Amino acid sequence: MPDRYADAVRARRHELRALRALLVPARTDLRDALAAARTGALTEAAARFAEVRRDLDGHPPAAVSAAARAIEAAAHAGWADRAVAAERGTGADRGVALPVPPDDPPPPAAPDPPVPRRARVVEVLADAGAWRLAVLPLAALSGVAGPAVLLPALGGAVLVLVAVVRSRRAAVDRARARRWGTDLLAVTHARIDAELTRRTAARASAATARLEAALDRRRAEIDAELALLAPREPAGA
Template sequence: MPITVATPVPTPEVPDRYADAVRARRAELRAARDRLAGVHRDLRSALTIARLGASAEFADATGRLAAEARAFLKAAERRERARFPAVLLDAAERLRAWAAPRRAGTVRAAARRVATRRGIPVGAAWPVLADDPPRPLPAPATEPGGSPWSSIAGGWRAALLPAATLPLTGLSVASPGAVVATSALGLGAAVLVGGHQSATAERARLRRWSDEVLLAVRADGDAALARMVLRIEQAAGELDAAIAAARAGIDAELAELAPGAGR
């Protein structure tokens, strides 16, 4: 009777789940350590983008205020022109108050995104930003050359020129009625011409001052933004300490997971 030899059934290989978990964790740690490299370059890039965005937003807001000021002056009567400096200065200060926290928030968020993406542990208050007090704005310009009556006087002289041509038209200069009527018409025209010249000059003067004020507001805001970015870059020592601590923690865990480390 032939002897039948049973074919051994291969034992299925039991996966070493612990070894797989160790290998996966080591890969995660190496990737985390790689992310710690080039942080400063990434931070500078992120801050540059944030600075450009914040500056563009502030320029847009300043430009809208400048357009509103020009439109206001174009149709402003005397009383409205008189209160224009106070209105513009108040609007400029409110624009500054609106822009300062947005500027700081944009820069701070950009720096924190870099730290989060790179896995760098930083404090909840990092980075600490302090905005400098805004600089004083230019004072309203005063009218050069005296009172508006100088414009009226000039307009009066121009309007009375036709009176000198009366003898050429055949009218007698000795006629009191003609002289009085001509003088009255000349004075009325002088007031209109002089008043128009004065209003035009005042509008132009206020428009130049308005442009100067808003240019100062924008320049001051951009300078404050540049100082914020520079302070973060100069305070990179805090980030370096956090990076070193994170790298030390990663290296310590990798050493524990290395083969032959007692596991």
């Protein structure tokens, strides 16, 4: 007649040995998973920066700054979620359940660079092209036309000059705002990259220690149960 108790003990010992075989060191796998978490967060941030960069024209600096801050906050939150999943997933692959790691709040917001000032009229007038559109017609008429023609022409030239100055000034302001926005996005992107690199290294060190401690505890539990289930010599043998 089969000994069901002995069969159950042997099956349990086999199960425990299989579980213990899963408890391999986790340093390399954990570092790779955390590196993938960093890469994923940076890839998403880069895509969002590209969207904002395409739409820079027509957006005031405040809107660009708000978009950059939102991307930075989302990148840190996305990395934190991925890092938690990486740590707990690496433990689950080894049959170890880990608690949620300590919270890793985002860094304080960095100040924006000074917003570019509007172009001054004298800066626009310093451009010879602004004068040329208004002065050349007058120069052409000055030798052949009398006051009756020159005075209206002068008024028209002033109107042309005002329109040209406004147009050139708006173009200069847009160019400055775009350059400012491009620089802001680049600086923010670099700051995110540096911060996530630092946090990934710090998390890898702390998470490895937490996971290795959990693996040691689990090995001790399995070894203790295996010792209880180990075959014993009959008494008096």
